[in-house]
Amino acid sequence: MAPHVTVYEVGPRDGLQNEPAVLPLEEKLELVAALAAAGLQRIEAGSFVSPRWIPQLADSDRLVESLPPSPELRYVALVPNAPGLARLRRALDQAGANGPAVDAAVFVSASETHNRKNVNKTIDETFAAFDEVVGPALAAGLRVRGYVSTAFGCPYEGPVDPGRVIALAQRLLALGCYQVSLGDTVGLGTPNQVRELLSRLLARxxxxxxxxxxxxxxxxxxxNVLVGLEAGLATFDASIGGLGGCPYAPGASGNLATEDLVHMLxxxxxxxxxxxxxxxxxxxLAQRLVGRALPGKALQAELAARTAGRTRSDPLASR
Amino acid sequence: MAPHVTVYEVGPRDGLQNEPAVLPLEEKLELVAALAAAGLQRIEAGSFVSPRWIPQLADSDRLVESLPPSPELRYVALVPNAPGLARLRRALDQAGANGPAVDAAVFVSASETHNRKNVNKTIDETFAAFDEVVGPALAAGLRVRGYVSTAFGCPYEGPVDPGRVIALAQRLLALGCYQVSLGDTVGLGTPNQVRELLSRLLARxxxxxxxxxxxxxxxxxxxNVLVGLEAGLATFDASIGGLGGCPYAPGASGNLATEDLVHMLxxxxxxxxxxxxxxxxxxxLAQRLVGRALPGKALQAELAARTAGRTRSDPLASR
Structure with missing residues (x-):
């Protein structure tokens, strides 16, 4: 069993991009600081897609410049194309030599329909754009993470061939991504499916x-995370309080809440x-900033316990 | 892998007893009929505790008399003591020879504090009361199910010794219960804990x-259900839409929603x-009857898909 598991926090990016409200930069930085203070060492906190696509993250340049550096903490920003990479590199230049460590991330869907609705490109066109991102990013000393969305089911096409997911993951790794995150974008995956896909992928x-x-x-x-742990994986993405989903995937509320994941781990x-x-x-804090209750269950249970002044539910006590 | 899994529906009992509103008998029967029409073959649908304790279920006598019989369908009613058993037997007599098949269920907590708050008795006093219930029920031709609550953690005492849970489960089985259901009353259990407890219990x-x-x-x-499946269990309790919790366990919202369980299965x-x-x-229907959105996630996802007129998310398609 893996002694250490990395919780990869996507709230400030995947979460906030799906909030109707656009948070001011100061509040985003307040959230990032709270996540860092909690000990998270991977925080996805910006997206260099067109500001017209996602106004919630239009200030990613200033955000990246302002991210507080910390020795063990790596941030990640989405970078879909060459202009996006140029923006990330400019922001890092502004931050200077003592600035934050920020990785780039690229994303593709396993289903053509979802990919087209997400980035208005075919999967092959998406990879063509990656040629202008991944190689140059690596050459500039950045690390690059890859995403395969709709890896366990597509809201438009239904079931997704695991062979296709595996091929896309291998293609991203071959480009130089240090890790590929398999996204169950609309929450259709079930344990046998995850087990089968991982078994085939981890053979390669x-x-x-x-x-x-x-x-x-x-x-x-x-x-599904439990199946991943049993298969030997040690990195799982989650979003504080369960913020966010996917704006192009109808019904796709429900990022896994970081508190639920951490409670189990x-x-x-x-x-x-x-x-x-x-x-x-x-x-x-995330709830206060977005002005509504978030769906994370362990968060709500713990806050209810705090309000009642009861002994908190210590996950370590229930081992 | 088990080919068949029994989903044991607790919504009309465990769910409704925690609703502020008291549903009229006709609406309870409407809910039970909808659950039966969905194919559920175990439905917990009444409680013969004192009506003063749980006014929501005070009409359990009339409910049991009116439950629609069906060849494959067994109902279950909670019976805490001799007067409760007398009420169940009277209701079954009223229903007559062509009435529904109704099992009795008895319950005890694994932690003394929770048990006292739940039934105002020590655990030993609770078992003393079982002597007046289980044996006579079996003698009358009824089947009896047992519950061990707070089996994976107590809101008052914290961690619960698995040895104590195993001893209580064995004690219930020795009394003649055909099955013991281990309740994670406040949702503190995590997979290793479930695996360890089941491994020890299933040795006996x-x-x-x-x-x-x-x-x-x-x-x-x-x-945790996944761990149970892997250990060879084939019966899991759930509540339609995630109705209910436990009124004596603070913070214990959150019965597993039947739709979430069935989607995974x-x-x-x-x-x-x-x-x-x-x-x-x-x-x-459950949402309409209680007049609010229920927490079940698969239910909300499916209803959103129906509203949008999109292809429903067919769990079978994602195998």
């Missing part, structure tokens, strides 16, 4: 090259480097 | 004698005998 890759980005749209995210004895209490503080 | 019992009643309070219910290829579409119909 190392476990640290693969992450899972499960959505909890139908309540199955942690069961701590209860199972994994090391995460995360403070449970400070993580819940970050979830409470 | 047969898998069909054990069921899991997981709450999704912290999002981990289906991961169908996606994994298990046979349940349940119609996905009719199950969602039953969830939609």
């Amino acid at each position: 890759t190392r476990p640290e090259q693969v992450a899972l980005h499960m959505h909890d749209t139908r309540g199955c995210a942690l069961a 701590l209860g199972m004895g994994y090391e995460t480097g995360i403070s449970w209490e400070r993580l819940v503080d970050a979830g409470a | 019992t047969r898998p069909e004698q054990v069921a899991l009643h997981m709450h999704d309070t912290r999002g981990c219910a289906l991961a 169908l996606g994994m290829g298990y046979e349940t005998g349940i119609s996905w579409e009719r199950l969602v119909d039953a969830g939609a």
